[in-house]
Amino acid sequence: MARYFIFLAYNGAAYHGWQVQPNADSVQSRLQDALSILLRERTEVVGAGRTDTGVHASMMVAHFDCQQPLDCAQLTFKLNRILPHDIAVDCVKPVVPDAHARFCATSRTYHYYIHTHKNPFIHQSSLYVHYKLDFNLMNEAGKILTSYTDFAAFCKSHTDVKTTLCKVTQAEWFKVDEDRYKFVITADRFLRNMVRAVVGTLIDVGRGRVTLDEFHRIINGHSRSLAGESMPAHALFLHDITYPECLFLKE
Secondary structure, eight states: OEEEEEEEEEOGGGSSOSSOBTTBOOHHHHHHHHHHHHHTSOOOOEESSOOOTTOEEEEEEEEEEESSOOOHHHHHHHHHHHSOTTEEEEEEEEEOTTOOTTTTOOEEEEEEEEESSOOTTTTTTSEEOOSOOOHHHHHHHHHHHTTOOBOGGGSOTTOOOSOOBOOEEEEEEEEEETTEEEEEEEESOOOTTHHHHHHHHHHHHHTTSSOHHHHHHHHHHTOGGGSOOOOOGGGEEEEEEEOOGGGBOOO
């Protein structure tokens, strides 16, 4: 039995998230169906994580097992021929037998995009905000996130998680162009709805609704009701996932 990592990207607008769900279209189900057709046996994939309904991925990673050795380049080509236009496979790589797309990941990075001038060409992948924001203050609040490890305040309520501990190593806003900005956040793991809740709270800071002292109190309060609203999913992208090089085999 051989194990492979598959690297893919997708526009999440048409899907109810990554994970297979009953009576709903998902990216995972589309990928599994395509692999099953090409490999001529039912093939299941395990993703590096979940993305919610409407969230996009510039990079998602999943692993699957196969009885026979595969031509990775040929499989990539064939997958892209039968997958819908909004899912694209970048590559397939052989990995060591115990490599796990979720548990072996060392970091994950998300991007959240906003624009301050109404633009009909990016509205499906960026959030339009019509109010002024203090990005310097928002970046000060972002630095505060890196000094904490418990992010229960930004975790979706009634979520069954064993721990709300995460190590955030970057949380920073960047100017993309004259009226476009992106928020970059990297951590070893993320909680359900965490990034969108963090963005909503940082925007409250940028609007002057939450002070930096209050931002500390929100985190220390460990209650989702204290933090800002969850921002819309359409502007969120899973951007990168990193793994130890020792997992990958030579083709």
